[in-house]
Amino acid sequence: MRVLVPDLKEFRTLRVEGVEFAFYSESQLPEGEAEGAVLWLAPAPLRDRLLTWPGVKWVLTLTAGIDHVAGRLPQGVTLYNAHRLHDRAVAVHTLAGMLAAERGLHRFRDAQQQGRWQRTLNLGTLDGADVVIWGYGHIGKILEDLLRPFHARVTGLRSRTPAAERDAALAEADWVVLLLPSTPETQGIVNADVLARLKPGAWLSNQGRGSLIDTGALLAALDSGHLGGAVLDVTDPEPLPEDHPLWQQPNVLITPHIASSTRDLIARGAEYTRAFVEAMAAGREPAGRVEPGQKY
Template structure:
């Protein structure tokens, strides 16, 4: 029974060391050294290999190394093989750090000040109290709830929107498509933490931006596919939005010359908001494998009908 890792090779070397320490009797291989494909029972991947079913006939579990699974074509996975999202605690903590950093940067006009620095302009901007800056989070899963929990300490009025109803203390919650306009109308800083599905692809578009208060700010830490890029540029250039922080794009990396690189109202980072820590990720994988052998429910198991 072999565990095969196919993702960042630098972190993969750390995974190999940790597996040797914590599960020395469980063979561990790094792609493309797959050994006997019939022996591969567990696949840990970011972008999965082509033709999984034919290549690994005895596969039992597939793990995403990240919290999202939109990079997988679920239809190509054998129906009996569970797909599991990474739930190691470091993913949540690092997302909370990045989201709070970015919300505060948007709140305190850091994007505008960076642009002014490039132009050698020394100019104050009026400061808005946190109690008057409304933050709304789209996506109230594990990450969204954790981000809202930490943002409470800053005193922002908080709201959340989700496809299905949620109840979170201290957060005004909205659910479903009918409630989205009301949620947007009460959001000055919009945080996208939605999973990427056919329903959410392109959701961050001109129509949505127009429903926000004029001059609102955007943080996208979901996926690049959520955003219609031309609509964001138009909204920033017209003042519909005043700033954006983007950690995701489509494609990644962005090509040279892309307008996001030099836009004065965009702060861009290279999909680093939340990364998987090998130390705790290996423990999660080993625990999930043990649960599988005991016939127990698997944490992070993806619902194929929803895509997350």
């Protein structure tokens, strides 16, 4: 079996019996057919080339989301994702943002940059906080486990949650964490009406996709003071332009879509690939198969 993998030193050391690894980069592509392709860190033109590579029967994207691949995969090619590679890092990043916001670290950082020693008693914890995880899947379950020592009360919402039950949970939430995928049904799902349903002072955290939130409605809710603040790892638009008003919001913490990033991510990605290809070579079904219509 021949498999296309990114030309990175961590992947150069991969060894699986019966498998030949062929290495690709933006500047150089191997010759010949391949049965599988592992997508990672590839710009769109290169990604599209790999998806249609001669002989490819399966594609593994080393990402949790699949919107960059959806609609581009040729008929008959099986898609796998690698949500397990990223789930815990995203959950940890989400918790870190919540704790930073509760302790007002963003305000102290602003004061630090201005050389001000500014004390305040208006600081919180997550003790007794009502946390709604909207998109209660792999990451949401890990996040719930991480929140348990902080004595937060967690409610998980899924796509099948009845609207009345969902709205009741949102109305009581101190935190709403968005972990939904980007689909036609979820685009703009957090709009002015949803934001108005939240109780005054509630915080919003988005580690799903930027398109989940109506950005104009978010800015209005922040400006009015109705929303306590927001922790955003994803935005709409993305990247966020340097003159965008979200940058100037004092109660917004923004990270540039790096919730799943860790210092050992490439090494872990290579090891994930090794185990995946080893299963394939042995005739076992690897984890992460994406069924038609499935969303991440």
